[in-house]
Amino acid sequence: MLQSKLFYKANKNKTGNAESVSHDLLVRAGYVDQLMAGVYSFLPLGFKVLKNIEGIIRKNMEMIDGQELLLPSLHPKENWVRTGRWDSLDVLFKLPGAGDKEYALGSTHEEVVAPLAKKVIFSYKDLPLHVFQIQTKFRNELRAKSGILRTREFIMKDLYSFYTNQEDFDVYYEKAAKAYEKIFKECGIGKITYRTLASGGTFSKYSDEFQTITDAGEDLIYVCTRCSLAINKEIKAETLKCTACNNAEFEEKKAVEVGNIFKLGTKFSTPFDLKFTDRDGHDKPVLMGCYGIGLSRLMGAIVEASHDEKGIIWPESVAPFKVHLVSLPGAKVKTAAAKLYKSLQSAGIQVLWDERENKNPGEKFAESDLLGIPLRVVVSEKTLEKNSVELKERAKDLMKLVKVKDILKHV
Amino acid sequence: MLQSKLFYKANKNKTGNAESVSHDLLVRAGYVDQLMAGVYSFLPLGFKVLKNIEGIIRKNMEMIDGQELLLPSLHPKENWVRTGRWDSLDVLFKLPGAGDKEYALGSTHEEVVAPLAKKVIFSYKDLPLHVFQIQTKFRNELRAKSGILRTREFIMKDLYSFYTNQEDFDVYYEKAAKAYEKIFKECGIGKITYRTLASGGTFSKYSDEFQTITDAGEDLIYVCTRCSLAINKEIKAETLKCTACNNAEFEEKKAVEVGNIFKLGTKFSTPFDLKFTDRDGHDKPVLMGCYGIGLSRLMGAIVEASHDEKGIIWPESVAPFKVHLVSLPGAKVKTAAAKLYKSLQSAGIQVLWDERENKNPGEKFAESDLLGIPLRVVVSEKTLEKNSVELKERAKDLMKLVKVKDILKHV
Numbered sequence: 001m002l003q004s005k006l007f008y009k010a011n012k013n014k015t016g017n018a019e020s021v022s023h024d025l026l027v028r029a030g031y032v033d034q035l036m037a038g039v040y041s042f043l044p045l046g047f048k049v050l051k052n053i054e055g056i057i058r059k060n061m062e063m064i065d066g067q068e069l070l071l072p073s074l075h076p077k078e079n080w081v082r083t084g085r086w087d088s089l090d091v092l093f094k095l096p097g098a099g100d101k102e103y104a105l106g107s108t109h110e111e112v113v114a115p116l117a118k119k120v121i122f123s124y125k126d127l128p129l130h131v132f133q134i135q136t137k138f139r140n141e142l143r144a145k146s147g148i149l150r151t152r153e154f155i156m157k158d159l160y161s162f163y164t165n166q167e168d169f170d171v172y173y174e175k176a177a178k179a180y181e182k183i184f185k186e187c188g189i190g191k192i193t194y195r196t197l198a199s200g201g202t203f204s205k206y207s208d209e210f211q212t213i214t215d216a217g218e219d220l221i222y223v224c225t226r227c228s229l230a231i232n233k234e235i236k237a238e239t240l241k242c243t244a245c246n247n248a249e250f251e252e253k254k255a256v257e258v259g260n261i262f263k264l265g266t267k268f269s270t271p272f273d274l275k276f277t278d279r280d281g282h283d284k285p286v287l288m289g290c291y292g293i294g295l296s297r298l299m300g301a302i303v304e305a306s307h308d309e310k311g312i313i314w315p316e317s318v319a320p321f322k323v324h325l326v327s328l329p330g331a332k333v334k335t336a337a338a339k340l341y342k343s344l345q346s347a348g349i350q351v352l353w354d355e356r357e358n359k360n361p362g363e364k365f366a367e368s369d370l371l372g373i374p375l376r377v378v379v380s381e382k383t384l385e386k387n388s389v390e391l392k393e394r395a396k397d398l399m400k401l402v403k404v405k406d407i408l409k410h411v
Numbered sequence: 412m413l414q415s416k417l418f419y420k421a422n423k424n425k426t427g428n429a430e431s432v433s434h435d436l437l438v439r440a441g442y443v444d445q446l447m448a449g450v451y452s453f454l455p456l457g458f459k460v461l462k463n464i465e466g467i468i469r470k471n472m473e474m475i476d477g478q479e480l481l482l483p484s485l486h487p488k489e490n491w492v493r494t495g496r497w498d499s500l501d502v503l504f505k506l507p508g509a510g511d512k513e514y515a516l517g518s519t520h521e522e523v524v525a526p527l528a529k530k531v532i533f534s535y536k537d538l539p540l541h542v543f544q545i546q547t548k549f550r551n552e553l554r555a556k557s558g559i560l561r562t563r564e565f566i567m568k569d570l571y572s573f574y575t576n577q578e579d580f581d582v583y584y585e586k587a588a589k590a591y592e593k594i595f596k597e598c599g600i601g602k603i604t605y606r607t608l609a610s611g612g613t614f615s616k617y618s619d620e621f622q623t624i625t626d627a628g629e630d631l632i633y634v635c636t637r638c639s640l641a642i643n644k645e646i647k648a649e650t651l652k653c654t655a656c657n658n659a660e661f662e663e664k665k666a667v668e669v670g671n672i673f674k675l676g677t678k679f680s681t682p683f684d685l686k687f688t689d690r691d692g693h694d695k696p697v698l699m700g701c702y703g704i705g706l707s708r709l710m711g712a713i714v715e716a717s718h719d720e721k722g723i724i725w726p727e728s729v730a731p732f733k734v735h736l737v738s739l740p741g742a743k744v745k746t747a748a749a750k751l752y753k754s755l756q757s758a759g760i761q762v763l764w765d766e767r768e769n770k771n772p773g774e775k776f777a778e779s780d781l782l783g784i785p786l787r788v789v790v791s792e793k794t795l796e797k798n799s800v801e802l803k804e805r806a807k808d809l810m811k812l813v814k815v816k817d818i819l820k821h822v
Contacts, residue, residue, distance in 0.1 A: 007478045007542050009531045033527055035483050041527055042481040044542070050481065067418045070453040070461065072446050073484070073547060074564050095506035095516070097563070098553045105506070105516075116444055116452055120420045125769075131418050131455070136484060136547065142509045152508070153485050358536075 001321070003354040006030075007044050010367050020216040022303035023147020025312050029370045031320075038144025038152035045371070046299070048320035050155065053295050054134055056186045056317060057157050060179045064172075066132040066159050071109050071116075073136065077102040079111040082271045091139040105138040110264070110290065113160045114272040121286060123277045124164050128172065132159035134295065146216055148300040149256055155296045161289040164276060169287045173263060176291050180210055180259050187298060188315025189305050193258065194230035196221050197243060203267050206235070210259035210293075214304040219257055222250035230255075258298045264288040312372030313395050321352040323411055324373035328361050328380035337379045340389070340407065347408055369394070375411055412732070414765040417441075418455050421778050431627040433714035434558020436723050440781045442731075449555020449563035451707070456782070459731035461566065464706050465545055467597045467728060468568050471590045475583075477543040477570050482520050482527075484547065488513040490522040493682045502550040516549040521675070521701065524571045525683040532697060534688045535575050539583065543570035545706065557627055559711040560667055566707045572700040575687060580698045584674060587702050591621055591670050598709060599726025600716050604669065607632050608654060609643035614678050617646070621670035621704075625715040630668055633661035641666075669709045675699040723783030724806050732763040734822055735784035739772050739791035748790040751800070751818065758819055780805070786822055 008030030018024030026032045031046035042050055058068065077094075080086035086094075086104065093105035106112070113131065121127060134157045144152050159176070163169035177195060184193040192213040200207040211221050211230060220233040226247040231239050233252075241248050266285040269275065275283045299318075306313045316322060323344060327337035337353065344351045352373060354364050361380075368376050378390040388401040391410055402410050419441030429435030437443045442457035453461055469479065488505075491497035497505075497515065504516035517523070524542065532538060545568045555563050570587070574580035588606060595604040603624040611618040622632050622641060631644040637658040642650050644663075652659050677696040680686065686694045710729075717724045727733060734755055738748035748766065755762045763784060765775050772791075779787050789801040799812040802821055813821050 004536075005476075005540075007480065007531055007540055030531075033530065035523060035527075036485075036487045039483045039485050041483060041523065044478040044480050047480050065416075067455040069418065069455050069458050072450045072452060072564050074447075074450050074549065076447045093506055093508070095504055097504070098551050112446060112452065116446075119444065120418055120441075125415075129416075129418055138485065140509050153483050 001352050003352055004356045010370055012366055012370070018147065020146040020149060020304065021307060022149065022216065022300040025303055025307055026147065026300070029312060029372070032148060038141060040148055040151060045320045049299055049314070049318050050295060052318040053187060053298055057134065057183055057293060057295065060183050061132045061157065061159055064130065064175055064179050066130045069131050069133055070135060071106070071112050071133050073106045073138065075104040075106055075111055077104060079115065080104045083111055083268060085111070091141055093138050093140045107137055107139045109133065109158060110268045114268040114274050114288070117162055117286070118272055118274045121162060121274065121276055124279055127162055127164045127276060127286070128168065129162040130159060132157060148296045149216060151296065154294055157293045157295060159291040163287045164278065164284070166287060169289060173261065173289055176261055177208060180261065183293065184210060184258065186317050187302060188317060189302055192305055194221065194223055194228060196230040196232050197235065197239060198232035199234050200262065204263045204265060207260060207262045209257045211255035212258050212301045212305060213253050213255050214301060215254050216304045217254040217256035219255050221253055221255045223253055225249045225251055256297065256301050256304070258301050259293040261291045262289060264290055311370035314372045314374060316374045319374050321350045321373045322375060323349055323351040324368050324371065324376045325351050325353040326364050326368055326376060326378045327353070327355055328378065330381040332384060333379050333381055336384055336404065340379065340404065343408070344411065349411055377407070412763050414763055415767045421781055423777055423781070429558065431557040431560060431715065432718060433560065433627065433711040436714055436718055437559065437711070440723060440783070443559060449552060451559055451562060456731045460710055460725070460729050461706060463729040464598060464709055468594055468704060468706065469545065471594050472543045472568065472570055475541065475586050475590050477541045480542050480544055481546060482517070482523050482544050484517045484549065486515040486517055486522055488515060490526065491515045494522055494679060496522070502552055504549050504551045518548055518550045520544065520569060521679045525679040525685050525699065528573055528697070529683055529685045532573060532685065532687055535690055538573055538575045538687060538697070539579065540573040541570060543568060559707045560627060562707065565705055568704045568706060570702040574698045575689065575695070577698060580700060584672065584700055587672055588619060591672065594704065595621060595669065597728050598713060599728060600713055603716055605632065605634055605639060605641035607641040607643050608646065608650060610645050611673065615674045615676060618671060618673045620668045622666035623669050623712045623716060624664050624666050625712060626665050627715045628665040628667035630666050632664055632666045634664055636660045636662060667708065667712050667715070669712050670704040672702045673700060675701055722781035725783045725785060727785045730785050732761045732784045733786060734760055734762040735779050735782065735787045736762050736764040737775050737779055737787060737789045738764070738766055739789065741792040743795060744790050744792055747795055747815065751790065751815065754819070755822065760822055788818070
């Protein structure tokens with residue numbers, strides 16, 4: 001992609017009203033645009049990051065037998081009345097339709113997926129089943145805050161599992177937890193993301209959250225000093241020791257919840273009469289589980305975890321481009337850079353070329369740091385004198401000269 | 412994919428209340444599920460088709476310099492008030508938010524993309540620009556009908572173009588029209604889809620629709636008997652002759668609108684003060700165009716155009732799987748089919764294997780015809796006696812025996 005053609009505008013000055021570091025950086029670098037409080041557009045750069053995160057999540061959900069589908073955002077009121085959440089879920093958007101219809105705007109999809117599953121599940125032979133969706137959800141938050149960390153409209157992956165018995169379900173639940181750890185690792189925040197025991201809300205005694213350590217987080221968690229488990233503050237009083245290793249020493253940390261897995265049990269099977277006929281001929285309720293990850297929040301959490309005073313530092317797995325090719329003034333430079341751009345593209349490398357002629361080197365370097373693409377390749381008259389380009393990893397200070405002909409070996 | 416594990420349930424009986432052939436077939440074959448009037452879930456089979464259509468559209472939009480982004484569904488009321496459409500667009504969903512906020516639920520995105528473009532367009536040097544989005548839109552239709560052809564919630568691609576002058580804009584508009592023709596051709600409905608002159612509504616005198624001939628369509632169009640242009644009935648009275656070849660003879664056909672391109676001109680630039688500084692230093696309004704395709708409607712139109720009394724006949728480009736492997740009873744058969752399944756998968760071929768043992772051959776064949784996967788490969792004791800499998804294209808009657816070892820040459 002040529003940078004002069006890219007639909008974005010970077011701003012070198014800190015935004016005065018930013019709600020968090022990730023908010024400031026993502027807006028200033030042109031990844032997202034705030035339409036209003038809690039509602040964001042993902043510009044081409046941000047969209048690419050989102051798609052990369054989506055790809056990592058999709059791959060890992062397919063590896064644990066997830067089948068992808070797409071559920072509606074408009075839900076019939078009666079489904080939410082049936083579970084009692086029409087009145088009890090205060091963040092539920094409600095809207096009038098044609099005639100005297102009333103809809104809920106999907107803030108989660110149990111009320112849709114349970115009755116849907118009832119249409120395909122009849123016998124124990126139909127189970128287990130696992131479906132997932134990656135799509136927009138809506139929450140009428142009283143106060144949206146922290147940029148894309150807590151919004152009124154956001155992108156989520158939710159997987160729903162359907163099982164005949166607790167034992168098999170528990171095995172799958174642990175498998176899903178492992179898949180989550182893999183996802184956060186692949187997104188570059190594995191080391192600071194903790195499986196965290198939390199309240200199960202109205203569903204079960206406990207649930208498992210995945211919490212990423214950051215000062216922008218709204219949650220307080222207690223990380224076991226001996227193993228890698230954490231406990232959410234909300235249940236700390238009742239859980240004095242680590243449930244994994246029995247240690248009683250914890251470190252308090254601020255964190256943001258990037259994922260959450262729940263044992264729903266029969267909470268939603270019962271109101272929708274979702275059951276199966278077992279081997280013994282008896283009808284039994286299906287056991288459900290749900291497994292969520294907020295993609296847009298995850299994108300924000302990655303930036304919170306990976307930046308410096310100059311800008312974003314994207315892990316390569318989610319970066320919008322792998323290489324930022326920056327050409328400085330000079331006629332010869334432009335030709336050499338164009339050739340390099342083509343050869344990188346031909347090798348299947350995602351490259352953004354800053355070929356703009358109305359920016360000085362200082363501006364180009366500052367913007368490159370702000371954008372946070374993993375590898376910067378600078379072509380200038382000086383580097384060309386040595387038949388070379390200058391390579392610099394965004395995450396490191398070291399620059400090195402590499403022969404133009406050897407570039408593909410280094411990227 | 413193993414068919415016994417697939418999240419779906421086929422129904423061999425015609426649904427009594429189907430609104431169109433595509434509605435009946437897509438629901439019965441387990442591609443979509445109707446949640447309520449005008450609102451559908453896309454089950455794993457339907458999701459795959461949707462993704463294939465999306466891939467074709469995305470590729471062609473990128474080829475005409477489209478940059479993908481994602482715009483919000485929640486829009487601030489004031490943006491719609493500013494264009495006058497808060498009151499005039501009767502299908503606009505309006506919903507209350509926290510506090511005394513009011514939102515529109517995006518039925519189209521001019522009210523969001525024009526003010527967004529204002530943040531990145533300043534000078535003639537920033538133009539032209541082209542962005543597109545593939546996402547859910549909402550319309551509060553009084554009567555939703557014809558299954559997924561006209562719904563309250565649907566998936567659309569919209570590209571928006573931004574130009575400095577009419578001449579360059581017109582060139583791009585024709586380029587986009589050509590891209591549209593390519594998309595419909597790749598989706599297998601090129602021959603029955605006509606570029607159709609239609610009213611430009613409140614935007615311009617004329618617009619161009621892309622209409623696919625089908626009895627389920629709500630539009631009447633007049634197809635020129637000499638060239639390939641058509642005219643929508645709504646402007647037939649004022650357009651007596653074909654604008655392309657001057658012919659005055661037309662054939663009347665029922666059709667469904669699968670795409671629509673508009674010259675918006677300054678209709679949305681003016682209210683949002685979207686302008687650029689030209690070479691001469693003067694500020695001028697940006698010229699906008701918009702280019703829509705309804706993906707879910709397109710999926711329905713493909714089924715309307717391509718089916719028989721037994722079921723769907725997917726064009727290979729959009730089919731959920733390329734091969735439907737059907738194994739009949741027999742221990743040896745299962746082993747041979749499993750081996751074949753693996754070798755097809757290893758060759759990168761998308762294959763659905765009907766390995767179910769509780770279905771008889773007649774049921775399996777009927778369901779295979781209903782699902783409409785392009786190529787059926789049957790393995791039975793009879794075919795294995797000849798070291799062969801039976802091959803049948805869904806679109807043709809002819810079956811042929813092919814040696815097992817030669818299968819990859821034939822699929």
